[in-house]
Amino acid sequence: MTAYDPPGPPQPGAAADPDGAAGTAYDAVVLAGGAARRLGGADKPGVRVGGRALLDRVLAACAGGGTTVVVADPRATARPVVWAREDPPGGGPLAALEAGLSHTTAPDVVVLSADLPFIEETTVRRLVGALGERGCEGVLITDPDGRDQPLVAAYRAAALRRELTALAAEHGGLTGLPLRRLTGALDLTRIADPVASFDCDTWEDIAAARERIREHGHVLDEWISTVKDELGIDLDVDTGTLLDLARDAAHGVARPAAPLTTFLVGYAAARAEGGPEAVAEAARKATALALRWADENAPDAGPDAG
Known part of the structure; x- marks a missing residue:
């Protein structure tokens, strides 16, 4: 078992790491069917x-990734997924993992619990990249x-299926077996990451996660990410x-011009059916206009200002 130290832990709202495992095929299994006893039986996957x-x-x-399988009773989600359930329900993590794995076909599988507030695509790519x-x-x-x-x-x-099959044969099934029975038989690499590893087992954990997300250093990026998902x-x-652009419109025209101008930039980019380049071009034009507008109001502006 080896240790693997990445360049540094990702922060909530951090930009995507361009050196991740982009293009690597993987499926994902998300375990979301726990009883949440330490939350008083609350619907933990649905806690906001x-x-x-x-x-x-x-x-x-x-x-x-490719296919994402959620092992739990079906519910409304922001992204389409495949639903699975262990038999019997509540049979534990290994039984749930086997149920989810049966719906995957990729050679690599990302396995996540459903209570990770700071897990990001950057982290997932790093895991898959290190695996390769x-x-x-x-990993x-x-x-x-x-x-x-x-x-x-x-x-x-293939390693998961091999060990799950061996454990089921040895114990007459997987119900109630702890995860360490599986991971203890695998050749593993470890990545230290205090942020991505944070999970929400208690209401105190939930409160801490909510407070951290609103910290000044990354609240804006977190908000943008949330709005895009909603x-x-x-679109990056x-x-x-x-x-x-918002600053120039507010200072050069009027404060209400800031949100209205950025809305119009987005609308123009959408009509052009463009991506980030279209947004940048529309923002450039709007910024130039706001600066010309401001120049006309300068005290020493001549007849040819703007």
């Missing part, structure tokens, strides 16, 4: 952090105390450019 259900936050993190680089059977996250988090991990699907927008834009 930063305006989004915990389950939807996790589904957004594995959106770059190291030639091991699994999992460890928490700040060095404890393994086997439900924040990427595995070789509106079904899969330069928020700095839009903020500069």
Whole structure:
């Protein structure tokens, strides 16, 4: 079992890591059927952090994969998924994993719990990338105390199926068996990540996650990510450019011009059926207009200002 130290833990709202496992095929299995006893039996996957259900936050993190299987009773989700259920329901994580794995076909499988408020696609790509680089059977996250988090991990699907089959044969089934029976038999690499490993087992954890998301350092990026997910927008834009445009419109024209101008820029880009480049071009034109408008109002503006 080897340790793998990435460049640094991702922060909530951080930009995607361009050196991840982009293009690597993987499926995802999300375990979301626990009893949540420490939350008083509350619907943990549906608890909202930063305006989004915990389950939807996790589904957004594995959106770059192929099939995503959620092992739980079906519910409304922001992204389409395949639903599965262990037999009997409540049979434990290994039984749930087997049920989810039966719906996957990719050689690599990302396995996540549904209570990870800070898991991001960047982290998932790093897990899958490390799995390919190291030639091991699994890559999992460890928490700040060095404890393994086997439900924040990427595995070789064949290795999972092999060990699940062996355990079922040895114990007459998988019901009630702990995850360590599986992970203890695999060749694993570990990535230390105190942020991605944070899970929500108690209401205190939920409160801490909600507070962290609103911290100044990443609240704006977190908000943009949440809005895009809510509106079904899969578009990366330069928020700095839009903020500069809003500032120029507010200062050069009037404060209400800021939100209205950025809305019109987005509308123009959408009509052009463009991506980030169309947004940038529309923002450039609107910024130039706002600056010309401001120049005309300068005290020393001559007849040819603008």
